[in-house]
Amino acid sequence: MSELVVRDLHRSFGGVQAVGGVSFTLRSGDLLALIGPNGAGKSTCFNLLNGQLRPDSGSVRLDGTELVGLPPRRIWALGVGRTFQITATFASMTVVENVQMVLLSRARRLFGLWRPAAAQFREPALTLLGQVGMAAQADRPCGVLAYGDLKRVELAMALASEPAVLLMDEPTAGMAPAERLTLMALTAGLVRERNLAVLFTEHDMDVVFGHATRVLVLDRGRLIAEGSPDEIRADPRVQSVYLGGEA
Amino acid sequence: MSFLLVQALSGLATAATLFLVSSGLTIVFGVTRIVNFAHGSFYMVGAYAGWSLIERFGGTAAGFWGSVAAAAIAVGCLGAAMEIGLLRRLYRSPELFQLLGTFGVVLVVQDLAAWGWGSEDLLGRRAPGLKGSIDILGQSFPLYDLVLIGLGPLVLALLWALFNRTRWGTLVRAATQDREMASALGVDPARLFTGVLFLGGALAGLGGALQVPREAVTLQMDMAIVVEAFVVVVVGGMGSLTGAFLASLLIGQLQAFGILVFPQITLVLVFLFMAVVLVLRPHGLLGRAEEAPPTAPAAVTVPLAAGRNAGWWALALLAAMAALPLAVGDYALILLTETVILALFAASLHLLIGLGGLVSFGHAAWFGLGAYGAALLVRHLGAPMPLALAGAPLLAGAGALVAGWFCVRRSGLYFAMLTLAFAQIAWSVAFQWYAVTGGDNGILGVWPSPWAAGKAAYYWLTLALCGGALWLLRRAAFAPFGYALRAGRDSGLRAESVGIDVRRFQWMAFVLAGAAAGLAGGLYAFAKGSVFPTLLAVPLSVDALVMVLMGGIQTVAGPLAGAAAFHLLESEVMSLTDWWRLALGLVIVALVLLFPRGIVGFVAGLRGRA
Numbered sequence: 001m002s003e004l005v006v007r008d009l010h011r012s013f014g015g016v017q018a019v020g021g022v023s024f025t026l027r028s029g030d031l032l033a034l035i036g037p038n039g040a041g042k043s044t045c046f047n048l049l050n051g052q053l054r055p056d057s058g059s060v061r062l063d064g065t066e067l068v069g070l071p072p073r074r075i076w077a078l079g080v081g082r083t084f085q086i087t088a089t090f091a092s093m094t095v096v097e098n099v100q101m102v103l104l105s106r107a108r109r110l111f112g113l114w115r116p117a118a119a120q121f122r123e124p125a126l127t128l129l130g131q132v133g134m135a136a137q138a139d140r141p142c143g144v145l146a147y148g149d150l151k152r153v154e155l156a157m158a159l160a161s162e163p164a165v166l167l168m169d170e171p172t173a174g175m176a177p178a179e180r181l182t183l184m185a186l187t188a189g190l191v192r193e194r195n196l197a198v199l200f201t202e203h204d205m206d207v208v209f210g211h212a213t214r215v216l217v218l219d220r221g222r223l224i225a226e227g228s229p230d231e232i233r234a235d236p237r238v239q240s241v242y243l244g245g246e247a
Numbered sequence: 248m249s250f251l252l253v254q255a256l257s258g259l260a261t262a263a264t265l266f267l268v269s270s271g272l273t274i275v276f277g278v279t280r281i282v283n284f285a286h287g288s289f290y291m292v293g294a295y296a297g298w299s300l301i302e303r304f305g306g307t308a309a310g311f312w313g314s315v316a317a318a319a320i321a322v323g324c325l326g327a328a329m330e331i332g333l334l335r336r337l338y339r340s341p342e343l344f345q346l347l348g349t350f351g352v353v354l355v356v357q358d359l360a361a362w363g364w365g366s367e368d369l370l371g372r373r374a375p376g377l378k379g380s381i382d383i384l385g386q387s388f389p390l391y392d393l394v395l396i397g398l399g400p401l402v403l404a405l406l407w408a409l410f411n412r413t414r415w416g417t418l419v420r421a422a423t424q425d426r427e428m429a430s431a432l433g434v435d436p437a438r439l440f441t442g443v444l445f446l447g448g449a450l451a452g453l454g455g456a457l458q459v460p461r462e463a464v465t466l467q468m469d470m471a472i473v474v475e476a477f478v479v480v481v482v483g484g485m486g487s488l489t490g491a492f493l494a495s496l497l498i499g500q501l502q503a504f505g506i507l508v509f510p511q512i513t514l515v516l517v518f519l520f521m522a523v524v525l526v527l528r529p530h531g532l533l534g535r536a537e538e539a540p541p542t543a544p545a546a547v548t549v550p551l552a553a554g555r556n557a558g559w560w561a562l563a564l565l566a567a568m569a570a571l572p573l574a575v576g577d578y579a580l581i582l583l584t585e586t587v588i589l590a591l592f593a594a595s596l597h598l599l600i601g602l603g604g605l606v607s608f609g610h611a612a613w614f615g616l617g618a619y620g621a622a623l624l625v626r627h628l629g630a631p632m633p634l635a636l637a638g639a640p641l642l643a644g645a646g647a648l649v650a651g652w653f654c655v656r657r658s659g660l661y662f663a664m665l666t667l668a669f670a671q672i673a674w675s676v677a678f679q680w681y682a683v684t685g686g687d688n689g690i691l692g693v694w695p696s697p698w699a700a701g702k703a704a705y706y707w708l709t710l711a712l713c714g715g716a717l718w719l720l721r722r723a724a725f726a727p728f729g730y731a732l733r734a735g736r737d738s739g740l741r742a743e744s745v746g747i748d749v750r751r752f753q754w755m756a757f758v759l760a761g762a763a764a765g766l767a768g769g770l771y772a773f774a775k776g777s778v779f780p781t782l783l784a785v786p787l788s789v790d791a792l793v794m795v796l797m798g799g800i801q802t803v804a805g806p807l808a809g810a811a812a813f814h815l816l817e818s819e820v821m822s823l824t825d826w827w828r829l830a831l832g833l834v835i836v837a838l839v840l841l842f843p844r845g846i847v848g849f850v851a852g853l854r855g856r857a
Contacts, residue, residue: 088739116725
């Protein structure tokens with residue numbers, strides 16, 4: 001059972017407040033959606049959580065450990081995995097090698113100078129790829145994959161570190177509608193199976209309302225609503241700033 | 248007191264020349280984003296052309312200054328021609344190609360200058376009317392230097408007016424800030440860039456021609472000045488004119504007073520100054536953070552894979568090579584020994600470039616450090632060969648450990664500049680620290696132990712040591728270490744977010760590559776029986792880059808083939824003609840023109856079409 005407690009995060013860029021006073025709690029079993037119009041501060045929020053950006057003030061605690069001020073790789077080591085909005089994989093390696101890298105890093109075996117990397121952790125990596133439906137393409141170079149497949153590889157890489165908390169920045173961006181629902185169903189299944197805590201951002205409302213257990217609504221850097229999908233759907237403030245604007 | 252004043256004044260005179268040359272370099276970089284190695288050649292050609300004109304017309308003041316102006320304009324035309332013929336095709340190339348391409352021009356110009364003006368140092372006549380010196384608080388100071396001191400701020404003011412008060416200058420500044428936008432506004436970038444190269448060339452040529460009355464015109468002045476100009480531009484902030492002025496003043500003073508305190512290591516001071524500035528202020532004194540960082544080498548998307556049965560092929564090759572002494576003569580054996588050594592040298596550089604995406608422009612530093620390490624152990628401690636050979640990679644690795652800490656803090660062009668700076672530090676120590684290194688005369692009498700003195704025996708020893716080291720490098724490339732290096736190159740963001748400390752791996756790779764190059768250097772010292780400062784110099788670093796490039800960056804075996812091809816070609820061409828540099832320069836220019844996107848990009852392009 002893990003708990004990520006976010007309290008009063010602030011971050012400005014040259015006088016413009018991108019995130020102003022965000023607080024929420026993410027627990028194992030949650031599939032928490034962070035939504036909001038473009039420029040609401042979703043990506044900044046993510047970068048603050050995983051250490052890529054440093055907040056001006058506020059705290060992020062994982063089971064009591066303060067994460068603010070730690071570099072991304074330390075936060076990762078404490079059990080916070082991440083997928084990126086624009087997919088970032090190791091393009092010069094095969095699909096399975098990408099996952100093997102994470103497993104090697106997890107096992108602190110990266111400084112090995114002798115045993116070939118390709119032979120280490122191949123089986124567990126293939127198992128993970130099987131879970132996201134990528135086993136058949138395990139030996140293709142990552143550089144030639146379709147966008148949706150890259151997203152799956154990213155998910156497998158994130159899972160490989162056995163995170164307690166998973167941060168997914170637009171996990172289904174650029175995918176076809178049917179593919180999106182499949183990927184989120186897969187993620188929802190993993191949340192239950194592994195008792196993960198997932199925070200994700202998403203533009204597709206079908207995905208959000210179909211799978212999220214709770215929803216956070218961000219507008220101009222502030223949280224304006226939090227609740228179950230049904231509560232959010234019915235919230236007049238949300239409808240005015242967000243759903244009203246787009247529907 | 249008066250002595251210090253005169254020293255400060257002579258520092259200002261140095262600064263004026265430095266500023267003339269580096270202002271051109273920084274303007275060209277600001278607009279084209281190319282670091283032009285050939286800028287030093289512009290300076291040298293300016294000096295030679297100025298010398299010839301001044302010899303003919305310099306009897307009168309009008310003739311002298313007219314000659315200086317004519318030399319500057321002639322070099323400006325040379326710059327424009329270089330833009331049209333070469334640079335124009337390189338704007339979208341990986342920075343390695345841009346640096347190499349302009350270095351090819353350096354080699355060509357060197358041989359052409361030697362052909363045109365001979366290799367003797369040329370002493371020019373003094374400026375009419377400015378031959379004497381004046382008395383400053385009891386110390387005499389050359390009148391001509393006073394004129395130079397005034398010229399620095401004058402040129403800065405003129406350039407400022409050009410860039411802020413003319414339409415052309417405004418367009419250049421617009422192109423500096425946003426090239427795409429400038430061309431969207433209907434500015435023809437091609438003509439603008441040609442003009443900028445004319446201006447940059449003319450400034451360097453002016454600097455060169457103005458040196459004629461002060462010092463001898465030599466074939467070495469191109470590299471000497473361009474490396475100093477690099478330092479000025481990097482310290483001042485790449486693309487910043489005022490920064491270049493400020494940095495020229497600082498470095499001029501550093502040299503003037505450094506020579507009083509540490510006469511042996513003035514060059515070291517300059518480069519240390521640059522390294523410290525870069526670590527404290529990563530974009531230089533007045534530089535801005537790049538909106539887009541200098542281009543990374545073209546992304547390599549081809550997975551690095553071990554060929555089938557690669558191990559058996561390697562063993563077969565090794566066995567064949569081990570059998571060669573039975574078949575060939577001494578001359579061939581010497582050539583083979585050198586080839587094997589260079590193969591290790593190239594492979595160590597490939598570790599940085601091919602796996603880490605780190606383009607080092609000073610890899611010869613570690614080769615030379617290994618060679619000098621071995622030679623110094625023999626000369627000063629009377630060490631036997633095995634001990635000296637063991638010391639070579641240790642010393643080079645230790646040097647790389649220190650330099651690497653600085654270098655991996657920056658990437659792209661700045662990494663290349665930092666590695667170049669450290670190589671120049673090492674070179675200047677070897678060159679200037681006469682008592683220990685013998686300076687220009689090198690260290691002679693570094694011969695192998697009696698058991699390895701035969702050509703065949705030493706070849707076998709080299710083959711065994713280099714073969715072993717190559718094998719280790721190859722294992723490392725395919726081990727998790729090599730993968731982690733590639734991960735950092737492919738996507739630093741992703742690597743950090745899965746727990747990979749990218750800098751630490753780059754640092755380790757730097758040390759490993761340095762140690763391997765050091766072993767190669769140590770073996771080279773005993774193969775030649777002597778070491779010279781050229782083993783640490785820029786041309787050898789470039790040779791290594793060409794070997795890696797010729798073999799192809801995407802394969803592990805590439806650098807071996809590249810080293811063999813390069814060394815055999817070098818020996819063949821050198822035995823046929825004295826114009827080796829000319830030939831090599833043309834080969835390099837042809838390489839970057841034929842494969843402007845890199846060989847990998849070329850192959851990918853072919854595949855895309857097929």
